[in-house]
Amino acid sequence: MLKTNCPICDAQVTLPKNTEESEIISCPECHTRLVVANLKGTFATLEEAPKVEEDWGE
């Protein structure tokens, strides 16, 4: 388990072991969509996830 902080509300966010870089998560407190921007060993940083764009989808 990795612990880091939400860049919006500074709440502590716990990342499970199998977290991947670029993974989208939600802040447990402010519910902002976040992206795991960097993941190196026991160090992780989060950024606000990009807004949905016109060509996004499946």
Next chain:
Amino acid sequence: MITIGLLHSTIRGDEKLIIEAAKKRGTQIKLIDVREEIFNRKTYRCDFDVALERCVSTVKGMHATYFYESLNIPVINNSSVTSICEDKFVTSLILQKAHVSTPDFAMVFNADQAQQAIKQLGGFPVVIKPPLGSWGRLLAKINDIDALETILEHKDVLGSPHQKSFYLQKYIKKPGRDIRSFVIDSITICAIYRDSPHWITNTARGGVATNCPVTKELSSLSKKASDAVGGGVLSMDVFETEDGLQINEINHTTEFKNSERPTGVSISGAIVDYCIKVAKNL
């Protein structure tokens, strides 16, 4: 050992399931964030056997697909399939030409033609959709001429060039749900109902997924649609109508994370197995 290059621009729950399924099979996955790559044929070094395109951005996914194919790396889905399925109008054309049951549709570029096309489609209501787009975004059910004029004016003034091509589709009254079938390598492996009181039933818009039995009719229609666009890893959005099942749209980077639990089928596992099969057929 086979290595799958998983092309992505974010890791969603779907990609996590694919990564897990590959691990279970002892297959290596290389995560490739296409936003970090430099697609230069003269300098690029490719160290995987097959690419699985899972980009959330259709445009970036399309360019990445063309790039890896130029290096003779097979991409799932290939550029031909993707270029058809990314555009609702092109998909409808291919389906209709292949005699796959699908709602009536037309494409127009201005309001006068839109009125005539709606008459040809049997009158209001109709659905207008951007040819490119997903998750039910910017779909509009148009009930009368006033709404038509308003929507088209807004699109004309505010829209990007894609929004100024008006794809019109006959409105199909659904029984509070539609069907999504998953077709891999021409086999319909499972399906879900997407229940919603709203006429837009996408799970991204709150539709609830439950298991849908794969009937002979559903399996046959889904296979026919898959074959018409070139096959691969696809999902079909299917309407239940008085005249039988109809294919509405085809998804080429399908989301499935909400479908494995109700169906009990490992869609991620089937995707990985198909990647391995394609890699071995090199």
